Amino acid sequence: MVPARWLLIGALMMALTACTTMAAAPAVPTPSPAVSSETHVHPTPTPGGPKVRVVRDPADVPPPIRRTEPTTVEVTLTVKEVVAELTDGVTFPFWTFDGTVPGPMIRVMEGDTVVLHLVNPPENHVSHNIDLHAVTGPGGGATVTTVAPGETKTLVFKALKPGAYIYHCAYPPAPLHIGMGMYGIIVVEPKGGLPPADREFYVVQGEWYTSLPFGQPGLASFDSAKAQAERPEYFTFNGHVKALTDLHPLQARTGERIRLFFGVGGPNVGSNFHIIGEIFDRVYVGSPDTLVANEETVYVPPGSAAVFELTTEVPGRYVLVDHALWRMLRGLSGYLTVEGPERPDLFQGIPSGNSGH
Structure with a gap:
């Protein structure tokens, strides 16, 4: 017999998915039941093995823009679903861009054309996409980047406005994918770049x-x-x-x-x-x-x-x-x-x- 708390959790997940998909014409598959509060899709890391972490080193920053003219910048992000340490003794099934939280910082210049490839390897379990708040266009790119496991999609956009912007997965339900760790920052530097920093x-x-x-x-x-x-x-x-x-x-x-x-x-x-x-x-x-x-x-x-x-x-x-x-x-x-x-x-x-x- 299925415990009552599992049924309640399943109902909550279905309700959240239904609320998200009402705004879209096509039906969206329900996310894996592995993200309920009782089950998981990934195996537990081997006891005593090396610790797996999704930590992003804060000093891991791409170099400043030194050019003065726009160009074409190619970016590849790979979705990685991984069980990793959240704190000592606690692990969690993270969904990530490139295996870290946050995902890589993307750095371009105002006027650049960005060619972004989103890769979802076949060993993953869930579909994903990407919404970049620096993008002017439907869904911030999410409408053209939904990738099932084993797929790759490409988004081409022009970086129109300088600033620092969040990017995140927006596959329904979007708050679930964000809550699993799928976010990062894209920086659009003004033409000529930012002032120097040490x-x-x-x-x-x-x-x-x-x-x-x-x-x-x-x-x-x-x-x-x-x-x-x-x-x-x-x-x-x-x-x-x-x-x-x-x-x-x-x-x-x-x-x-x-x-x-x-x-x-x-x-x-x-x-x-x-x-x-x-x-x-x-x-x-x-x-x-x-x-x-x-x-x-x-x-x-x-x-x-x-x-x-x-x-x-x-x-x-x-x-x-x-x-x-x-x-x-x-x-x-x-x-x-x-x-x-x-x-x-x-x-x-x-x-x-x-x-x-």
Whole structure:
């Protein structure tokens, strides 16, 4: 006999799929039952084997644009469905672009023609597509990129407007695919490029609706009921609770100009982004021409991206947070470690060991 809770979860998933597909003419297959709160499609990683992570190194940023004329840029993204570690002792069946959360940062220039190939390998279980918020056209490209396992589709578009934009999977139900980890940032630089920076970083916030409660070890799965109620168990930067603390903290030196490409995959919760002990010199959402100066905390909605610039002046460790600070207790924090000579003209005192920083 099928347990009643399985029937309830199945009904919730069917309802979510039905709501999503009402707006489209063709029927859309129900997502694999493996994403209910009780089952999964992927095998459990071998106990004692190497840890699999989908963490994106924040320093893994494509180089700045140095040319002045538009060109054709070719991009290939491969969908990877993989069971990986969310935090110590907890694994989750992520859906990703190129095996990381976020997916690769795409960097082009205003006026470029972008040829994007989306590959869904045959070993995957679910259809996917891609909606790039930098695209002007139906579905942001999702209408022409739906790929079943074993298929490849190509989208050609012109990058018309400079700025930083989210991209994500939009295959129905879109919030499920986003909630499994399918998002990233595309940066369209203005003609002639952005001003020089000493270091650039790439950080995207997301939340995770796991069947297991926060901190309970085991193989979790996606919980649709929690997602619809907007009750995430975890918040992370770059796909892991320890991504920007133990694994890949941001590193800089005093006197450097830092540029941070920051986005929120969501699917439901925005970020009140703040670096404790720093003031952002410049922030822009959308066009670099619409910047604001001397900001402390900036709200970035789900499905949006922004660019933050700051100058590191005093050495020490700075904590990246969403200033809805209870989210720190569900996994959301990161470190910016700044090395260099002390600046007693700017900051001095005797550190205490229990400051929380």
